[in-house]
Amino acid sequence: MKRIRPIVRSGVGLAILILFLLNGCAVAPSIKEEKPKVLGISDLSLEEKVAQMFMTRYTGGFYTESSYVYQQVKRLVKEHGIGGIIPFFGSTHGTIENLNELQRLSRIPLLVAADYERGVGQQLDGATLFPTNMGLAATDSPELAYNQGMITAKEARAVGVHITFAPVMDVNSNPDNPIINFRAFGDSPEIVSRFGVEFIKGAQESGLIATAKHFPGHGDTGTDSHTTLPVIEKDNNTFESVDLVPFKAAIDAGVKMIMVGHIAVPSLDESGKPATLSNKLNGDLLRNKLGFEGIIVTDAMEMGGITESYWAGEAAIKTIETGTDMVLLPMDIDRAISAVTEAVRSGRISEDRIDASVKRILEAKRELGLWDQREVSLKSAQSILGQDKFLSAAGEVSRKSITLVSDKANLIPIQAESVKNPIHILIATDEGMLPISRPFRSSISRIFENVETRFIYYPLDGAEVQSLLNWAKES
Secondary structure, three states, rough: OOOOOOOOHEEEEHHHHHHHHOOOOOOOOOOOOOOOOOHHHHHHHHHHHHOOOOOEEEEEOOOOOOHHHHHHHHHHHHHOOOOOOEEEEEHHHHHHEEEEEEEHHHHOEEEEEEEEOOOHHHHHOOOOOOOOOOHHOOOOOHHHHHHHHHHHHHHHHHHEEEEEEEOEEOOOOOOOOOOOHHOOOOHHHHHHHHHHHHHHHHHHOOOEEEEEEEEEOOOOOOOOOOOOOOOOOHHHHHHHOOOOHHHHHHHOOOOOEEEEOOOOOOOOOOOOOOHHOOHHHHHHHHHHHHHOEEEEEEOOOOOOHHHHHOOOHHHHHHHHHHOOOEEOOOOOOOHHHHHHHHHHOOOOOOOOHHHHHHHHHHHHHHHHHOOOOOOOOOOHHHOOEEEEEHHHHHHHHHHOOOOOOOOOOOOOOOOOOHHOOOEEEEOOOOOOOHOOOHHHHHHHHHEEEEEEEEOOOOOOHHHHHHHHHHHHHHO
16 A cells, blocks of 8 residues: 655645645635725714814925924814815925825815915926916917816825815906906906816816805905905996906806905995905805805915904804805914804804805815825825926916017017127016026027126116116117
8 A cells, every 4th residue: 555645744845735725715814904984074073063164274394393383283183173284385295295194193184275376386396387377368278278277186186285276266457456466367357267267177177176266356456465455446237247257157167166355345245344254245146146056265364354353263253154164274273263163052153054064075075085095195296296298388388478569669589690789677576586587597698698687676766767778778
């Protein structure tokens, strides 16, 4: 009788047997990671619901463990459960890391919003920067606005941002406007509507929430709402036929968010209250008459248009009473959240009113897929930001935006060989424009020899203008 050798004679044989068993009928059940529970309105306390209606700022800078800002923002996320974050500047690496950390700390995914009117490159190096909206409209190509919205969306989502506070839908009908001016697409409601709607479509079709601002229209003012309350003295019919037109177009195009500005329009609300705190403008006009069903956010509540008349808690209560869903950057966010919570407990604001806003906020987070994926990958951002095709699209806008306003002396195009004593006068709004102009100044120096240059970054009176002209003639 033949002797049967044992199968297991060594450590190698034992390993083979174990592998056989694991790959056969004795496979151990795999452990699946449980998806986080999607929380609804009924899962939140009153305090948690109120906190969802507030957003605070954070940057992409480096913070030490003991940094006051670092500790305060983490506390607002962990203890209060605030609804969102607004990152300002910093590095791309820092922005991604800081937002990821806050998302990990938060029980409910955070909505992240940023001012990307000119693209993500407006705040982060390595991303795509576009010309101003005025320059974009100068191309007379609304499809370029669509492309800008799409590119902004892809780059924003890559760094963990879900909302852009753009486009500006104000009609800049006042040439002395100190705050909107070139941020607007133009001075006609038709131009603003055409370009703004295309930007909205491009952004939202690529997964970014667009925000039409600053309702009901910040274009016809010579006052900066960052410092005081602008009052727009315009009759009802004119305001509706000019300033409201782009916002109606944005709503018809399905914009998901509208920012209400700190602007008083006595012809629409005789009380003189800023739209942010006006039942007639915020609630009745925007919600009821125009039929907007998306999220209403305030402009920054730390701006002079609010703070010169109201303290943080009362301002937050009043704007929520009028129909606001999310309150941005109150001067004291702890006291504001506490004041709104107490207003509900006292019966001044109904809990149903709070629930209506929080449902919109939670639905937006669900639609964005934040319960499944709230963090972003640095590696992925490196492959998306500043792609050649994105930079090429921004370059196309720049080239097509160049507009020849007047050439009575037929000097354009300039013939370098015919210029004997070239003079370059650079006029800017501030000294910080000098480094930005370096590429243009370098190009001029390459084309011409012995260029005389003057850099003017301060206001000129009549005598100074004449002195500058005399210098140019004598040079």
